[in-house]
Amino acid sequence: VRIAILGVGLIGGSIGLAARERADATVSGYDADPQACAAALELGAIDERAADIAEAVRGAQVVFAATPVGVLARTVREALLHASSDCVVSDVGSTKLALEDARQDRRFIGGHPLAGAETAGVAHARGDLFDGATWYLTPTPPVDGPLTPTPPVDGPFTPTPPMDGSLTDGSRTDGISTDALYERLRDLIERLGADPVAMRPEAHDRLMACVSHLPHALANVLAAQAAAACEREGSPLTAGPSLGDAIRVAGANTSIWIDIYLANRAALLEAIDETARGLGEVRAALLEGDADALAAWNERARAAREALLG
């Protein structure tokens, strides 16, 4: 398989390494930063450096746009402009509604691997970064069962009709069916080591607000509060293991994360309000000295942690 990677940082570089090692792929890479591209080539994350997006996507069967969220829509638009009619174009951004324009093109299938964290840059890329990781895919028409969540949150799922008139049931139009494009992408992602999960873009973004953007925001609030408490109480600034884990991602790359927070702010605001309600419940139990309520709350949290961490 021939793939193109646009933006060879931690995620793009890791896709390249995994695709070359595990899917026998030929990988063309482009990055606005020539040094990142050179490093990716040296690391074996890509086979060829492209001078621009048009050159990178030429002949590709799968394109991954892996640039920061703030420029991702532009990267995807340009990729779709130059990619062939039977190429599937995906991305790895952590919000999916932001790419609404691209969803009008039947070749675009949004994606988002749950991998990578406080490190950044192709120097940290690893071919096993996606092993066992959930990789969300947000195809526009319904492809499989999982696309219809039970119960639906905001009414039944009505797919956006693609602008080129292709049928939403995956019928063939100009040479390759949308289902075939989806399957090609899904199969490749499985070979990268990840677990693909299909989901509606809206549901994905609401979910990310809770499981990714909110943890980053809480880490920010907690880090500032803990540092202020140390100063106030005359303690050296130090973190035990629980605080250390809790603030690991505090102050993540500002230019990337401000774009993410703003791109998903409606869902993030709801998630913050839900957290405030959750804190209100603990507050009430503490105020009443209600040991039973605290115990039940703690047991629910343990069950949730065990379910989430496997």
Place this chain on the structure above:
Amino acid sequence: VRIAILGVGLIGGSIGLAARERADATVSGYDADPQACAAALELGAIDERAADIAEAVRGAQVVFAATPVGVLARTVREALLHASSDCVVSDVGSTKLALEDARQDRRFIGGHPLAGAETAGVAHARGDLFDGATWYLTPTPPVDGPLTPTPPVDGPFTPTPPMDGSLTDGSRTDGISTDALYERLRDLIERLGADPVAMRPEAHDRLMACVSHLPHALANVLAAQAAAACEREGSPLTAGPSLGDAIRVAGANTSIWIDIYLANRAALLEAIDETARGLGEVRAALLEGDADALAAWNERARAAREALLG
């Protein structure tokens, strides 16, 4: 040096290992659970098993009470009853005001190492558990400069006069000065690999509310919220790296943690309210789409994280 450890779990066992390896200590151990004591002996965390607290503390120069917070006051009381007049008795509990009675005895100096986390039990004990860890000490009379935080939070620090009539300036009374007891404990803790930091009990408890109890409470709230979001949006229950770190301590040992939350609930309530205010500020910036405010907030969090994690 001859030391006694009352309660040989993760912390007690690690003190024993470190003291035997690094301070040439002879360690007597007692645990209400005979199996824990047997395991500690087998692991080399203690030299001798004692049948009860009286036997364990006989001849000891330093006693560490390392039982769960719920029974800690009783353990300390019994240790003080049987310990010699020139023995220093300390503990490792995460709240210090709860031991107010013991503070009337000049031989008692509260302590709390910032170490250990989601694991428990002597099987996880390690001789290097305290390497580089902050170990708070809360002596009742002022010993060093650090005891007077700048600026004082709730008025000047007025030491509680010890009941036995010893002078609060560390003068000798019955054979050994309080300063000498403090120095013996501090020196031992340094040999265990930790950094002792003197602090007032009230300040310690307010600090712990922010840097330990609050992170546990937030992990609980977040774990439950994230699991509910996965179910609501039709996703498998899974955690990326940021969520995984953030909920690592969610649902920690219920019987231990309910006691901790309740023992420090006044300070924890204040910490929760401060978090709610912090979330309110982010909420306002998101609502206004204020990228500058979000960037400034994120940069402050980064500086705090770097200061706390070193």
